[in-house]
Amino acid sequence: MRCATWNVNSIRARLPRVLEWLERQSPDVVCLQETKCLDEVFPREPIEDLGYNIETFGQKTYNGVAILAKGRIEEVHRGLPGDESDIEARVIGAQVEDFLFLDLYVVNGQEVGAPKYSYKLEWLERVRRLIDERYDLSEKVVVTGDFNITFDDRDVYDPEKWRGKILCSDAEREALARIMDLGLIDGLRQHTEEAGIYTWWDFRTRGFQRGNGLRIDHFLLSEAASKVCTAVEVDTEERGLEKPSDHAPVIATFE
DNA sequence: ATGGTGGGTTCCCCA
Numbered sequence: 234m235r236c237a238t239w240n241v242n243s244i245r246a247r248l249p250r251v252l253e254w255l256e257r258q259s260p261d262v263v264c265l266q267e268t269k270c271l272d273e274v275f276p277r278e279p280i281e282d283l284g285y286n287i288e289t290f291g292q293k294t295y296n297g298v299a300i301l302a303k304g305r306i307e308e309v310h311r312g313l314p315g316d317e318s319d320i321e322a323r324v325i326g327a328q329v330e331d332f333l334f335l336d337l338y339v340v341n342g343q344e345v346g347a348p349k350y351s352y353k354l355e356w357l358e359r360v361r362r363l364i365d366e367r368y369d370l371s372e373k374v375v376v377t378g379d380f381n382i383t384f385d386d387r388d389v390y391d392p393e394k395w396r397g398k399i400l401c402s403d404a405e406r407e408a409l410a411r412i413m414d415l416g417l418i419d420g421l422r423q424h425t426e427e428a429g430i431y432t433w434w435d436f437r438t439r440g441f442q443r444g445n446g447l448r449i450d451h452f453l454l455s456e457a458a459s460k461v462c463t464a465v466e467v468d469t470e471e472r473g474l475e476k477p478s479d480h481a482p483v484i485a486t487f488e
Numbered sequence: 489a490t491g492g493t494g495g496g497t498t499c500c501c502c503a
Contacts, residue, residue: 242503243495267503269496294496295503341503381503436493436503479494479503 268297
């Protein structure tokens with residue numbers, strides 16, 4: 234079973250890339266973020282034609298998440314419990330075979346100290362509660378997506394420049410650590426301690442061309458999932474093609 | 489400290 238996460242930065246703008254990539258990689262499950270469209274205009278047919286079932290949770294203009302799977306998608310849930318006034322489409326969860334998935338598009342936060350930064354920290358605590366209350370971590374649980382947080386300096390191309398900045402601040406890393414404390418493992422770090430593995434490169438600074446990236450897209454695995462996870466790999470090649478997303482796909486393999 | 493590019497919307501927001 235191979236599962237991918239990919240922030241596509243608009244499913245409609247990225248559709249040719251996504252279709253080609255699905256054909257090339259043929260993952261069993263795909264968790265998408267930043268689809269940026271209402272469910273009724275999600276381009277379902279060309280993806281279904283490649284053999285995928287689809288569950289979406291979108292909104293106009295911003296955010297939006299979706300799960301694609303070759304198998305049946307069951308027990309689908311959308312959003313965070315509690316505040317019904319929060320309509321941001323950033324969370325979708327589902328079961329595929331004997332795996333429980335949670336696909337997240339974590340709030341970016343804009344900059345440390347901004348209102349959106351406080352919202353990001355509160356939002357992460359709500360995610361922690363969702364996992365704690367709804368997910369049985371004795372099962373094979375895969376929490377994935379765009380976390381907009383680096384774990385540590387190995388995930389940052391220039392740690393001194395980014396020290397304390399958005400995506401790298403202590404409070405963000407602590408909020409992520411509290412989620413990990415539920416009993417989740419960073420899937421990539423099971424396999425390598427190597428620094429310089431990135432999943433996102435800023436368009437504005439031509440980060441990819443300069444090798445300036447961050448690792449902010451993750452696979453958080455329950456112990457049962459981690460025991461059967463044989464690889465977590467970034468498809469860096471995809472980021473270098475024509476009209477790419479600013480994120481590369483990441484693929485986790487389970488035996 | 490600033491700006492750069494890219495996507496979507498609508499006369500600017502978000503990343």
